[in-house]
Amino acid sequence: MNNPVVVLDQLTRSFEQGGVRIDVLRGANLAIGPGEIVALLGPSGSGKSTMLQAIGLLEGGFGGQIEIAGIDASRLGKDQRAAVRRDHIGFIYQFHHLLPDFSAIENVVLPQLVAGKAHERAQARAIELLTALGLEHRLEHRPSQLSGGEQQRVAVARALANKPQLVLADEPTGNLDETTADRVLGQFLELVRGEGSSALVATHNERLAAAMDRVVRIHDGVLEEILPA
Ligand SMILES: Nc1ncnc2c1ncn2[C@@H]1O[C@H](COP(=O)(O)OP(=O)(O)OP(=O)(O)O)[C@@H](O)[C@H]1O
Numbered sequence: 001m002n003n004p005v006v007v008l009d010q011l012t013r014s015f016e017q018g019g020v021r022i023d024v025l026r027g028a029n030l031a032i033g034p035g036e037i038v039a040l041l042g043p044s045g046s047g048k049s050t051m052l053q054a055i056g057l058l059e060g061g062f063g064g065q066i067e068i069a070g071i072d073a074s075r076l077g078k079d080q081r082a083a084v085r086r087d088h089i090g091f092i093y094q095f096h097h098l099l100p101d102f103s104a105i106e107n108v109v110l111p112q113l114v115a116g117k118a119h120e121r122a123q124a125r126a127i128e129l130l131t132a133l134g135l136e137h138r139l140e141h142r143p144s145q146l147s148g149g150e151q152q153r154v155a156v157a158r159a160l161a162n163k164p165q166l167v168l169a170d171e172p173t174g175n176l177d178e179t180t181a182d183r184v185l186g187q188f189l190e191l192v193r194g195e196g197s198s199a200l201v202a203t204h205n206e207r208l209a210a211a212m213d214r215v216v217r218i219h220d221g222v223l224e225e226i227l228p229a
Contacts, residue, residue: 005069005165005198006032006055012063012221013050024050026221027064032198034165037189039209040202041226042218048202051218052168055200056089057081069165086115090159090197092188094171096151098143098158104130104150105139108157115162122161129157132194133187149180156188160195167192167199173208185211 013025024047032038042048053059054066057073065074069088073081098107105126112122130139133153143151152172159167172188173181185208192199201212209215215226 001031001033003070004031004033004067005036006030006200007067008055008064008223009067010064011051011054011066013047013054013061023221025054025062025218028218028221028223030216030223032166032200035193035196035198036214037192037199037201037212039212039215040200040218041204041206041209041215042202043204046218047221048218049170052170052200052202055166056091056168057085086162088165090162090164090167092152092155092159092167092169092172094174096143096155098151098154100143103140103142104135104146104154104157107143107154108161111158112161117162125161126157129160129191130154132191133157147180148176149184152176152184153187156184156191160191160197163195164197167197169199169201171202171204174203181205181208 008028008030011025011028014021014023028051040048040051054062057068065072067073068084071084073084076084102110105123108126108129109122112125113119127139130136133156135150135153138146138150146154173185176184189211203209216223217226
């Protein structure tokens with residue numbers, strides 16, 4: 001694969017609880033190419049969130065190698081990991097995690113300011129993304145004034161604000177009803193494709209997974225490729 005955005009090589013992660021050791025990831029391998037959108041399937045407790053946290057460089061304690069945008073991230077210190085995250089990765093969670101005291105547009109502007117962008121450009125980018133998601137009439141609303149689907153669409157705009165090479169999404173529509181989930185996921189996929197970003201999307205939902213370019217499943221701590229039927 002040319003210039004993969006993510007490479008996992010023999011990724012391992014174990015937890016110890018009450019003196020019992022659980023090996024959640026047992027040597028997972030994966031490569032995601034530029035612009036590829038990959039669904040990460042697996043039942044509850046199989047290790048999807050653990051894997052996204054590893055790839056998002058949010059937690060230590062992993063064995064094996066993680067490469068993000070050509071950078072070997074396995075041995076980076078905390079500050080360097082934060083820099084790779086800021087420059088290359090956007091996150092979406094099951095619950096929106098928007099800042100409650102800030103408007104929709106401010107929630108999308110802020111991460112850009114943190115990345116050093118001028119306010120005017122950041123604002124233009126936020127309007128562009130929120131408009132693409134059909135939220136041009138909700139720019140000044142706070143999260144509590146938005147519906148669940150609208151909140152998740154703001155979270156999508158925030159994740160894409162800095163044009164990340166990689167978007168990591170953990171059950172991004174898991175909190176929405178089926179119709180809203182389909183609509184939000186459809187908009188998310190269209191936007192990610194338009195931006196040319198890669199994405200890894202954890203979900204329980206095989207129907208939603210089928211809308212993505214590739215499907216991998218966590219089974220016994222390793223990844224299996226699911227080929228289209
Ligand atoms: N910090 C931790 N300490 C101990 N065990 C943990 C920790 N984090 C995760 N685990 C365990 O690791 C396993 C995988 O958890 P993880 O959250 O990655 O699964 P998941 O596939 O994302 O599940 P879900 O779909 O329910 O979110 C679970 O058995 C969980 O209890």
